[in-house]
Amino acid sequence: MKTSEHKTGNWFVDQLNLYQSANSDSQSLKNNFVIRQGEFRLIIEDLRNKGPQDPLQHELLLGRRGSGKSTLLKRIQIEIDEVLSDQYLAVNLAEEQAGIYRLFDLWEEVLRELSVKWKVTLDLQSFESFDDNQSYTRYLYAEIHQLVQAKQKRIVLLLDNLDRILENFGGEGHLLREILLNDNGLVIIGGSTRMDEQFWKYDQPFYEFFRRHRLEALSSEEIHRLLHHWSEQMELPQLWEFSQKYPGKIETIRLLTDGLPRTLQFFIQILLKDSTLYGFDYLRKVMDNVTPLYQERLNHLPPAHRKIVQEMAFLWEACSVKQLVEKCRMESKLISAHLKQLSNAGIIEVIATSKKNNLYRLSERFFNMWLMITQGNPEQKRRARWLTLFLEAWYDENQWSGLVEEHLQRLSNNELPYDRAIVLTKALAQSKHIGTRERDQMIDLTAALQANPIKNDLLGMPEKFVEIAKTISVLIQEKKYQQAHQLVDGIENEKDGVKFFMKAFLYDEQSMLKESEQYYLQAIAKGHIDSLNNLAILYSEQGRLEESEQYYLQAIAKGDTDSLYNLAHLYNEQGRLEKSEQYYLQAIEKEHTSSLYNLALLYEEQGKQEEAEQYYLQAIAKGNINALYNLAILYLEMNIQKGHAYELIKGLELEDDQVLVLKIVLEVWNNIFNNVDKRVAELAFKADSKDVDFLLRHLLYFEQEQLVLSLFHQEEKGNVLREKYILLYYATLLLTNQVENNLELRIPPEVQSTVEAIVAEVKEKQRFYA
Incomplete structure (x- = not known):
């Protein structure tokens, strides 16, 4: 209640009565009873509607410690006392009834309660006057029956921890069942933390004897209803304000506690007392306060169950029976049997899979965290994955x-x-x-x-990301894509989109374009700029040019220089040359060296040779080898700077046929004939046909007709060369005045004009280079 005389110094504990909520005064409990309403109404209405001779329904409340069983039993007692007292007498034995070891212990406790409530003096025979326990037990119940008959009421016996009491009875369970079946004057409503075999096994006395009510985890709606109620009852508007401002945190608490009211109270208590606690400190504080509750829960488990629960906690993720067999060193059949019991008790959750074997994990995730911290060895504690989540x-x-x-x-x-x-x-x-x-x-x-x-x-x-990235790079080079994917999937970090970018890149390498596009888009959603550029390239390669342009422009807006270069290239391919020039120049301003070379190419294609020369020289200054080659070609085509052109190429040590061909051409242009016959012969028979055509034509331009003719007439391979370059061969014959055997008449008429055009071109170039 809100009045000061009810407070003990801890305002929150005082209001919620964390461990023994069932001991609250009746009015407080009624006021604070806002959950488990469905189970309460069902049981009370069933009692209300029973006639004096109608059979009574025995009830079993199933739920973990802290799920609200004791509170529900107390609320049922209050309702009977206040509303149904003409029909029933509620007998609620204390939650911790360790003294009830035999069935007659239970009846003795009931008789004591009846004597107090009805103010009667009992004159009972002594235990020693009976031949055996069963006789004494039947006698005690007969006394209870006689009292009930006299009062014309029926007893509602409320027993918390019913599973423990029945377990203590052992073989006397059959006697209890017999008594309850033969007498309609007493109904049991019991609470249990587990669905013990005596409730579900067909050869046990209480098989299908009780109607079961499983107290499930509180829903989000129930949690908010409870918080709203607490806020009003305790005049704590900040509690309701917090739940409205941070619904995500409230949902987190619900998931961590699996919706258990008692554990929920620990979180809320510390949250309100110090909402500024650092996340780790907050969690540690909650763990300190919840330890008595969890330690009692752990101690209550049989040793085999405790072992399974602990190993499951250390595994953290949902695990299989096989994993538990390895950790617990028990047979799989035994593990499966224990898991079924733990599931019935609500301690573990069974996760169905697409295969035969299920997975299992602890239902209450905060209990799992607590186990790792308090029960784990140093290595298990250091994993810290629990804190991450x-x-x-x-x-x-x-x-x-x-x-x-x-x-x-x-x-x-x-x-x-x-x-x-x-x-x-x-x-x-x-x-x-x-x-x-x-x-x-x-x-x-x-x-x-x-x-x-x-x-x-x-x-x-x-492991550091840079080290993971190195390994992934090696795997990609070795085309071990599956292993690379596994490593990328293991990267937890997602904020910067790098993980999704790497997935997209891997799929791109595998030509799985749909998947690549999907992950590039995920990376872009995380703000990963390189993914904008890469997705634009992907679209360009697919012919989706408008989308490609769109993503290049987005990347450029984010400051990506490579996208300036790539968009300029895209515009060039589309023939939008002014746009292409514009973006190459922007890229050059950002010191993108490849753009120097490509802009020079663009100018050269447009016939802007001076501009092309300027940007080739800038590219060469930045170390672009291709610019060396192209500038030498430009000088060659312009017939200028032939000495400079030769100097540009002379120092290149590349064993590339294209470069070697150009070297010979530039040497001949500069009247340098260093073993040229042999070098020309080697290249003519092994270089690419385009390079050989370039070589032969320029030798003709530089009036080296006899050298070219000697190649065509070479004994071993001359015939191959003639067949491949027949038009150049005919032109060379005409240029060298080879008129014997009616050469002009032997040239096929369909190529006659082409041969004549080659001859005219060569003569024009000879004059150009003369």
């Missing part, structure tokens, strides 16, 4: 920037102790909300915190 869920993407910036600042200023820094770095570095650069930066800063970091401490540290 909590922080990802707790902070939105905008808040992450501040969180990472703060952590980097603390690392830089050496403000964090090493053990805490390494846990936080591992957690943050494995998050999808940071970029690869930030990942590597915080790993480096953490490693630098101590001069000789302990090797074992660094074992769990994520």
Whole structure:
């Protein structure tokens, strides 16, 4: 309640009664009972509608500790006391009834309650006066029946931890069933943390004896309803304001606690008491407070169940029976049986797969975190993946920037102790909300915190992205694409889009263009500029030129220089030469050296030879070898700077046929005949046909007709050369006045004009170079 006399000094604990909510006064409990309404109404209406002789329905409330079983039982008791007291008497034995070991212990407790409630004095026979336990047990129940008959009421026996009580009874369970079946004066409504075999196994006494109510995790709607109620009842408007301002954080708490009301209270309590706590500190504080609850839950499990739960927690991700067999060293059939019991108890979640075998994980993720931190060995604690997932869920993407910036600042200023820094770095570095650069930066800063970091401490540290990228590059070169994809998929960081860019690039390399496009778009959505350029190239190669232009322009707007160059090239191919020139010049302003060469080509194609020369020279100054070659060709075509042209090419040590051909041409142009016959012969019979045609024509331009003719007449391979360049051969014969055997008459008429055009071209060029 809100009055000061009810407070104990801790305002939140006082209002919520964290561990023993069932002990709240009746009015407080009624006021605060806002969830589990469906189960409550179903049970109460069933009791209300029963006539004096109608059979009663025994009820079983199934739920983990903290799910609200005790509160629901107490609420049922209050309703019976206040509304249904003419028909029933509610007997609610305390939650922790460790003294109930045998069935007669239970009946003794019931009789004590009846004597108090009805103010009667019991004169019971002593236990020693009976021959055996069963006789004494039947006698006690007969006494209960007699009292009930006298009052003309029926008893509603509310038993928390019913599973433990029945487990203690052992073989007496059959006697209890017999008594309940033969007498309609008592109904049991019990709470249980597990669906024990006595409730589901057909040869057990209570097989299908109880109607089951599973108290599931609270939904988002129920959580908000509860928070709104708490806010009003405790006059804490900031609680409701927080839930409205940060619905994502409230949903995170719901998922972490699996919607368990009691665990939810720990989160809300600390949240309200210090909402400024650093994410890691907040989580640690919650863990400290929740330890008694979780430790009791763990201790309550049988040893085999405890082992499975712990190993499942350390695995963290959903696991298979096979994995648990390896970790627990138990037979698979035994593991499967235990998993079924744990699932019935709501402790684990079964995940169906497309295959025969299911996967399993702990239902309450915060319980999983707590186990890793409190029960794990040092290596398991250092993994920190649990903290990554909590922080990802707790902070939105905008808040992450501040969180990472703060952590980097603390690392830089050496403000964090090493053990805490390494846990936080591992957690943050494995998050999808940071970029690869930030990942590597915080790993480096953490490693630098101590001069000789302990090797074992660094074992769990994520690998730096730059190292992963090197490995991926090697795999791509070796065309091991599947392995490369696996490495990329393992990169957690998504903020900068690099992961998606690498996926797109891999698919591009595999010519899987649809998949490549998909991942480029994902990377672009993350602001990855290179992906804009690469997607534009992909569209260009597919002939989707308008889309290509669009993405080049977007990349340019983001400051990408390569896209200036590529868009200029696209415009050039489309014949939009003014646009092409414009973007090459913009790229050159950004010091894009390849644009110097391409702009020179553009000018040369337009006949702007002086401009072409200017940009070839600038490209050469930047180390562009192709510009050397092209400028030499330009000089050759213009018949200027022949000495300079030769100097440009002379120093090239490339064993490229195209370069070797040009060297010979420039030497002959400069009247240098250094072993030229032999070198020409070698190239004429092995170089590309286009290069050989270039060589032969320029030898003719420089009046080396006899040299060319000797090649055509070479004994071993001359006939091959003649067949390949027959038109040049006919032209060479005419140029050397080879008129014997009626040469002009032997030239086929369909090529006669072409041969004559070649002869005319050669004579014109001879005059040009004379």
